[in-house]
Amino acid sequence: MFEEHVTGLAFPEAARWHDGHLWFSDMHDERVFRVDGPGSVTEVAHVPGHPAGLGWLPDGRLLVVSMHDRKVLRLDPDGLVEHADLTHVATWHCNDMVVDARGRAYVGNFGDGTAPGTPVTPADLALVHPDGTVAVAASALEFPNGAAVVDGTFVIAETRAEPPRLTAFDVAPDGTLGNRRLFAEFGPESPDGLCVDAEGAVWFASWSTNEVIRVREGGEILDRRSTGDAGAYSCVLGGPDGRTLFVCVAATWMPEESRRTRTGRILSTPVDVPAP
Template structure:
């Protein structure tokens, strides 16, 4: 049994974890900050995002992209601050959330599709792609809360965690960034997927908040490992020097007011056998 140790705590709600350029970077969503932390737990604020940050990614030139949730915009961090890349409000019915950016700079952005915190009934929504020039378009529809996403190392397959579909869904990626050949990559049964990451054996680590665990899943749905967490696991990422550190973003719940009041969010880590692969 693997055990988790706390890297940092006192967070509002950590999401969108990434390993980039030797650093661990994540969104402290309800604190409105993007944060970087080293392996000793020393943290720094990368930028402030007024309308809540979520998914993170990087363009080929190294500039960071960040999803601005409640105004449904994609932002880019330039030397002189955040700049809008695209306004997705006419394409995404509700708050935007996670994102993956491919090697060409195309950003695939999910959204809630409904008001989660007011307990609305889940309904299908869109997956939006934003090209490097800022042109945004819908590339998939009827997605049940598209959340964590990965791209395989060859750049040809996008896999999306559909939280309220309880599945991982795969698409072929076209030369223009379009998606085709939609299929179920893994049926997760009763597990609701949130953030995900891919390893070098083509297995996916999935954060499952309602089950308070992170699971490692093979294509087809076989769960080959489970790691329990003390509260709820909302996202995960493989990184570290050898790609074998599994970072897990945990929190007692996702309610914005409760998260800001309790500051129970953590980044927790453990070592695993198979290293990171693909994107992010």
């Protein structure tokens, strides 16, 4: 059901489809890559603070989250520069990010340094405007993680909520989020990176159950596909017709072990409903 698209990675995350290419962060290898074809990757940036979420400004410049620095960096023609400092919003390491068509970036953080299985500190979701100014988009999220914004609706994974859930918001003209509501909640599944398809359903990666799952608002599971013995951490729809689901997987998320074993891979599988 899945084909191997890229292998030999440490810990691939934050998959995005942009300008005809798949992009991703190899978080524990401190690098951002662009995929030029099956097995062919180009290093785009080196991020010593550990890269996570990716997105683009309207003028095409890349934004990348530097996790441990709690910053958003911008790739200018002469290299990476600071775009926004999130230390006054993020209470622990930053993680995933989605950037809308206006160049507004939404960045989550872990909340605290505890491991899954224990209560987590609710976190604020940062809103970074195109000029780098920072505000709070929404508060009291339980590990705001993978997110997508389509047609004025914002969907985000609350990975460590009890039970784990997807939460939806309406996007106000100023970029802040309102009308908070439950999109779907789960049992053993732990939603991480996600994307929305043309029917408004969400594909999300579940590292706790080693699969990607397609769910409709309200919680109906429409499809689920196993990634075998590897946890799934991010997914995105792409390809020439938007009907390929790319999935970032790895056998471990532990930094030293992932760099040593390099089990990280990017898998791909065809789907019926394309990207929006």
